[in-house]
Amino acid sequence: MIQVQLIENPQGIADCPGFKSAGVAADIREKGDLQRLDLALVTAEQPCNAAGVFTLNDVCAAPVHVCKAILSQPNMKVAGFVANSGNANAATAEQGMRDAKEMSAIAQLETGIGSPFLVCSTGRIGRKLPMGKIKSGIAAAAHALSSETQASLDAADAILTSDTRRKCATARFTYQGQTLTVAGIAKGAGMIEPNMATMLAFLTTDLEVDNAALKDTLVQACNQTFNRISIDGDMSTNDTVLLLANGKSGLVPNDSPELLQAFREAVLQVCDALAEKIVGDGEKVTKLVELVVEGCQSEQDAEKVARAVGNSLLVKTSWYGSDPNWGRLADAAGYARVGLKEACFDIHYDDVPALIGGLPQDSNLAQWKAIVSKKRFRITLNLNQGSGSFRLLTSDLSEAYVDFNKSE
Amino acid sequence: MIQVQLIENPQGIADCPGFKSAGVAADIREKGDLQRLDLALVTAEQPCNAAGVFTLNDVCAAPVHVCKAILSQPNMKVAGFVANSGNANAATAEQGMRDAKEMSAIAQLETGIGSPFLVCSTGRIGRKLPMGKIKSGIAAAAHALSSETQASLDAADAILTSDTRRKCATARFTYQGQTLTVAGIAKGAGMIEPNMATMLAFLTTDLEVDNAALKDTLVQACNQTFNRISIDGDMSTNDTVLLLANGKSGLVPNDSPELLQAFREAVLQVCDALAEKIVGDGEKVTKLVELVVEGCQSEQDAEKVARAVGNSLLVKTSWYGSDPNWGRLADAAGYARVGLKEACFDIHYDDVPALIGGLPQDSNLAQWKAIVSKKRFRITLNLNQGSGSFRLLTSDLSEAYVDFNKSE
Known part of the structure; x- marks a missing residue:
């Protein structure tokens, strides 16, 4: 090759x-x-x-x-x-x-x-x-x-x-x-x-x-x-x-x-x-987030979840604030409405588990915080319901974005 | 009655x-x-x-x-x-x-x-x-x-x-x-x-x-x-x-x-x-916007347009900045993808035309500005393709929202 x-x-x-x-x-x-x-x-x-x-x-x-x-x-x-x-x-x-x-x-x-x-x-x-x-x-x-x-x-x-x-x-x-x-x-x-x-x-x-x-x-x-x-x-x-x-x-x-x-x-x-x-180089972006959604019934479903999470204001603002708020990730993944089952749902920050089978891994809190404080990190959501996956490269949302776009 | x-x-x-x-x-x-x-x-x-x-x-x-x-x-x-x-x-x-x-x-x-x-x-x-x-x-x-x-x-x-x-x-x-x-x-x-x-x-x-x-x-x-x-x-x-x-x-x-x-x-x-x-009383909302979408082929289409516009960050930030940026409204309405035809598209701020049949009514600029500077106003989008309509009550997006939600 x-x-x-x-x-x-x-x-x-x-x-x-x-x-x-x-x-x-x-x-x-x-x-x-x-x-x-x-x-x-x-x-x-x-x-x-x-x-x-x-x-x-x-x-x-x-x-x-x-x-x-x-x-x-x-x-x-x-x-x-x-x-x-x-x-x-x-x-x-x-x-x-x-x-x-x-x-x-x-x-x-x-x-x-x-x-x-x-x-x-x-x-x-x-x-x-x-x-x-x-x-x-x-x-x-x-x-x-x-x-x-x-x-x-x-x-x-x-x-x-x-x-x-x-x-x-x-x-x-x-x-x-x-x-x-x-x-x-x-x-x-x-x-x-x-x-x-x-x-x-x-x-x-x-x-x-x-x-x-x-x-x-x-x-x-x-x-x-x-x-x-x-x-x-x-x-x-x-x-x-x-x-x-x-x-x-x-x-x-x-x-x-x-x-x-x-x-x-x-x-x-x-x-x-x-x-x-x-x-x-997105407008006033401070963090780059690689969002990987796995285990969906189709790639289309995985894309829906990735876009719901990646475009959620509450998720994006929490990234901006370096807040490892996985609850907002779960909420956004849920309203993509692809049949997510909480008891089968895993979330990782880089390689550190935040949620496994719907159960919070609270003892890792310090590690999640360190990860979402970085300029670039990966979040993996696994629905464990199939082999459909999707990767979305997204960003945080800063106050400066709002200020920048409030007029032209 | x-x-x-x-x-x-x-x-x-x-x-x-x-x-x-x-x-x-x-x-x-x-x-x-x-x-x-x-x-x-x-x-x-x-x-x-x-x-x-x-x-x-x-x-x-x-x-x-x-x-x-x-x-x-x-x-x-x-x-x-x-x-x-x-x-x-x-x-x-x-x-x-x-x-x-x-x-x-x-x-x-x-x-x-x-x-x-x-x-x-x-x-x-x-x-x-x-x-x-x-x-x-x-x-x-x-x-x-x-x-x-x-x-x-x-x-x-x-x-x-x-x-x-x-x-x-x-x-x-x-x-x-x-x-x-x-x-x-x-x-x-x-x-x-x-x-x-x-x-x-x-x-x-x-x-x-x-x-x-x-x-x-x-x-x-x-x-x-x-x-x-x-x-x-x-x-x-x-x-x-x-x-x-x-x-x-x-x-x-x-x-x-x-x-x-x-x-x-x-x-x-x-x-x-x-x-x-x-x-x-939405989080850090400064303006209430009544978004009326009319003239769609169905109510479902009208709802899609209303939600695309009402949830667009660029639209919401422009409202926050009192910027009558109807171009962002048209852009968001377009990506709802309900078959909008530019030449049939009207936009009004309250009762003042901004776009009629796809043509900007630039002479009204001062009036649009006065309207989007108010605490509450109405925007009407008419696709002129049918009788489906939808009204969404939405809000602007402020820097304070981002600040407020960056951590809990």
């Missing part, structure tokens, strides 16, 4: 041969801030195969509709993508659709590339895109396009909103002496919940992968990673994950099961690393 | 003829606090018909199981109820069941009444009831039983946990020259969500109503009231609403459709008033 590994110190799109990036300050927030990078442009040396995974929200932002339309065309190839932060272009009706299409068209015009650009927006809902600023921003970005590291970092910065840290992850592996790459950048921070988060993620690879295989690979990776994280339980209108393959390496995974497997693994690793970075 | 009215300045159980109450300080929290009332005992002059509505949580507290067992007996009559705050007797396994049964038996023993007592507990989950304190508390309460107002207020106070205010509501009406009463007391505060809240409510009436009609009346009233409030989305393990009818008036609603109708209306009014008091 081919060894796939995340690299240390990933630098974003530039890690992948054959792509150029730019990130510029376009003042999309219309606050006169000419320092803050808020528009990213990425293109490839040659048109790319591409796949996307999108929010399931009924209220879907205009750029999501535009991406879906582009990606649904047979034998479609894309030039790259253009993305802005500061304005979501969501709940903007027909004008929003026109603006998203125009944003894509401007990128084509300014770069002089014949294939269409995918388009993403993130930020405040319900405001019209400032198209003048979008236009001059894209022109500046087209001019700045480069395969250098700094341009790549600028693009990774330009998609951030309330994130406090840039999010890059790159996986590499070797096949027949050649090094192959899947590089990714992401933004997260708020409205983080499955299917998907208020998150954007962009992955690029130099492998030659057809659109169907790209889509299949991306869907599977998202289900295992981005769809298993939660910060505040709010699903966004704009969530988008794109995967672009420029084929520069000339290697075609579909020709080799071994190579395909390595490619899938690389995409999974990059998505997993980005998902973890998103939760770790 | 008989006119049913809530009375001003309700005093709890004592408003209803033929019942006695007591509330005593039993130090159930085991903190040596001999001032805080934490055990309530209520009995009737004669055995009562009774009905109960309980939490749907899989993790159901021991007293809930005991109440259900008592109420399931044919032609059952009860002596009254005993309730403690400070300890939920939930997730306490077999010992918890023994303790709840014993608590009920002690009430019988100390009052010398032959019929069983219903039993309720509220407070911290996962701790054994301090049975010595329960025992001496019930003995003191049995001694203090009285039909006087002070005893009634003491009982209403003894069931409170993090509530800041006593919650009483009484409805009265006249039939054939006779005044009839439905009196109620409740506790709420945290873990407030449908089916039901972490709430206890106790209603009494001097009408003669059979158990089946009591149950039917109570279920319908709860569905219209307690099951349509939400503070933090957490459903408790102990939620219980009891309705006791002592028949002292000698009037039998089942003999007269008009009387039955008035009785049902009285129960509904009392439940509605108590539900509203519960949300208004």
Whole structure:
């Protein structure tokens, strides 16, 4: 089996041969801030195969509709993508659709590339895109396009909103002496919940992968990673994950099961690393909690329990307060209503039992307290009724989250 | 139609003829606090018909199981109820069941009444009831039983946990020259969500109503009231609403459709008033929001939308910050996934349009701001796709909530 590994110190799109990036300050927030990078442009040396995974929200932002339309065309190839932060272009009706299409068209015009650009927006809902600023921003970005590291970092910065840290992850592996790459950048921070988060993620690879295989690979990776994280339980209108393959390496995974497997693994690793970075940098998050639900009658049941517990305000606030309040865990698990039986219910903090067969293990109290005081810990709930399991990466809820979100 | 009215300045159980109450300080929290009332005992002059509505949580507290067992007996009559705050007797396994049964038996023993007592507990989950304190508390309460107002207020106070205010509501009406009463007391505060809240409510009436009609009346009233409030989305393990009818008036609603109708209306009014008091006194709530969802294809769909919006952290924090962020409302309505179509979607703050047919009514911004700055306001979401509607009474989410719940 081919060894796939995340690299240390990933630098974003530039890690992948054959792509150029730019990130510029376009003042999309219309606050006169000419320092803050808020528009990213990425293109490839040659048109790319591409796949996307999108929010399931009924209220879907205009750029999501535009991406879906582009990606649904047979034998479609894309030039790259253009993305802005500061304005979501969501709940903007027909004008929003026109603006998203125009944003894509401007990128084509300014770069002089014949294939269409995918388009993403993130930020405040319900405001019209400032198209003048979008236009001059894209022109500046087209001019700045480069395969250098700094341009790549600028693009990774330009998609951030309330994130406090840039999010890059790159996986590499070797096949027949050649090094192959899947590089990714992401933004997260708020409205983080499955299917998907208020998150954007962009992955690029130099492998030659057809659109169907790209889509299949991306869907599977998202289900295992981005769809298993939660910060505040709010699903966004704009969530988008794109995967672009420029084929520069000339290697075609579909020709080799071994190579395909390595490619899938690389995409999974990059998505997993980005998902973890998103939760770790969630708005005003102080703790990262790995919630493992086991012993359910199905994976669906386990997911219900994990989401009930992981999104419970009372559970999240108790984590914030380093209070090993397993009673709240049991309460939330109970209202998932998958037929939990108290006498068969176990809870562990890391490896320390809190509840075994419904009986509190009070003598371990000092150990539970030490565990929930850590920055990262694991809680395992076992219903002992079957083999269904689900792992959710979630977070605490702090006073600072409320303060941060009380106005925009 | 008989006119049913809530009375001003309700005093709890004592408003209803033929019942006695007591509330005593039993130090159930085991903190040596001999001032805080934490055990309530209520009995009737004669055995009562009774009905109960309980939490749907899989993790159901021991007293809930005991109440259900008592109420399931044919032609059952009860002596009254005993309730403690400070300890939920939930997730306490077999010992918890023994303790709840014993608590009920002690009430019988100390009052010398032959019929069983219903039993309720509220407070911290996962701790054994301090049975010595329960025992001496019930003995003191049995001694203090009285039909006087002070005893009634003491009982209403003894069931409170993090509530800041006593919650009483009484409805009265006249039939054939006779005044009839439905009196109620409740506790709420945290873990407030449908089916039901972490709430206890106790209603009494001097009408003669059979158990089946009591149950039917109570279920319908709860569905219209307690099951349509939400503070933090957490459903408790102990939620219980009891309705006791002592028949002292000698009037039998089942003999007269008009009387039955008035009785049902009285129960509904009392439940509605108590539900509203519960949300208004939710943990660290600063605003009460009446969320009305209309135009859905079914009531179930409307409920899904209402709960998605009413439980969204981002929506609740924006209310707290007096930010008329209708974009977050639209986002949350969208992830309820009932097939919302943006172009048919209207949002109003009180009577001021924010979104009409998916188009923002930005010129009203100053008015929206004024409305969400109020202590109480209404938001109407209309999907314009059918006639299904749902009203949810909900609240904002404050930093103080997080602070308050970060440890117990």
